[in-house]
Amino acid sequence: MAVNYETADHGVSVVAVDGPAGSGKSSVSKAAARRLGFAYLDTGAAYRALAWHALDTAIDLDSADAVVASLHGFAYAISLDPADYGVRVGATDVTEAIREPRISEVVSKIARVPEVRGHLNTLFGGLIAGCGRPGIVVEGRDITTVVAPEAPVRILLTADEAVRLSRRSAELGGASAEALAQQLSARDRQDSKVVDFMTAADGVTTLDSTHLDFDQTVDAVVELVHRVVPLERPQS
Ligand SMILES: Nc1ncnc2c1ncn2[C@@H]1O[C@H](COP(=O)(O)OP(=O)(O)OP(=O)(O)O)[C@@H](O)[C@H]1O
Numbered sequence: 001m002a003v004n005y006e007t008a009d010h011g012v013s014v015v016a017v018d019g020p021a022g023s024g025k026s027s028v029s030k031a032a033a034r035r036l037g038f039a040y041l042d043t044g045a046a047y048r049a050l051a052w053h054a055l056d057t058a059i060d061l062d063s064a065d066a067v068v069a070s071l072h073g074f075a076y077a078i079s080l081d082p083a084d085y086g087v088r089v090g091a092t093d094v095t096e097a098i099r100e101p102r103i104s105e106v107v108s109k110i111a112r113v114p115e116v117r118g119h120l121n122t123l124f125g126g127l128i129a130g131c132g133r134p135g136i137v138v139e140g141r142d143i144t145t146v147v148a149p150e151a152p153v154r155i156l157l158t159a160d161e162a163v164r165l166s167r168r169s170a171e172l173g174g175a176s177a178e179a180l181a182q183q184l185s186a187r188d189r190q191d192s193k194v195v196d197f198m199t200a201a202d203g204v205t206t207l208d209s210t211h212l213d214f215d216q217t218v219d220a221v222v223e224l225v226h227r228v229v230p231l232e233r234p235q236s
């Protein structure tokens with residue numbers, strides 16, 4: 001089911017960003033949202049938080065029925081302020097915990113369950129419509145195609161796998177390159193069975209950051225938004 005959040009319907013300009021693991025979706029989207037004065041929604045955090053909740057309550061992740069049942073006690077909250085990011089499940093702050101490798105290793109098992117995707121997409125729809133800012137940058141795997149296919153700006157953010165790996169490795173302080181490579185490509189392989197985030201759908205702009213530094217990539221996203229959404233540009 002597609003959820004449409006066009007400017008005309010809700011007064012919120014959606015910038016939809018998809019891409020593979022480590023392509024820069026969260027860091028680039030967050031920085032672009034700050035520059036634009038927009039809200040920022042990290043949809044992967046919800047899948048990660050549900051995986052955390054399932055592990056915390058000893059749910060069998062190989063049972064789709066058990067995973068669906070776990071949605072009932074899943075009290076999820078995320079900040080949409082790109083300057084103050086945070087994720088909670090009930091009273092627990094899970095902002096750091098959901099980034100742990102034990103979560104990355106199992107999150108695809110959660111994401112492949114259609115009822116989970118439907119439930120979370122409805123939740124995302126409510127967050128987008130009520131974000132309280134003129135626009136929102138929403139990033140994930142199926143934002144350009146399922147969550148906001150009518151968004152005025154839709155971007156597929158990519159980078160060569162070797163570059164994504166070396167950036168992630170630098171971020172984690174030189175963690176074992178081989179283990180990282182295996183985990184990142186295994187996750188992309190699993191996730192690709194559910195949604196296609198490796199090829200741009202019709203009307204989606206591919207932004208390849210392989211040869212761009214971080215600031216150049218953020219500039220490119222902001223420029224794409226300015227081309228389509230009428231916003232005041234800051235004086236330089
Ligand atoms: N153009 C770029 N140049 C250099 N480093 C970059 C660039 N884009 C992103 N990075 C860095 O790459 C790393 C991975 O980026 P990020 O975590 O945003 O990716 P992601 O797509 O959200 O990953 P995941 O899907 O695994 O959560 C971060 O350390 C980020 O700062």
Ligand SMILES: Nc1ccn([C@@H]2O[C@H](COP(=O)(O)O)[C@@H](O)[C@H]2O)c(=O)n1
Binds near residue numbers: 025044141191
């Ligand atoms: N729209 C989305 C977003 C995420 N997923 C799943 O969540 C995992 C974690 O996402 P990150 O962006 O934080 O890496 C990802 O591996 C997918 O399994 C999704 O299915 N759809």
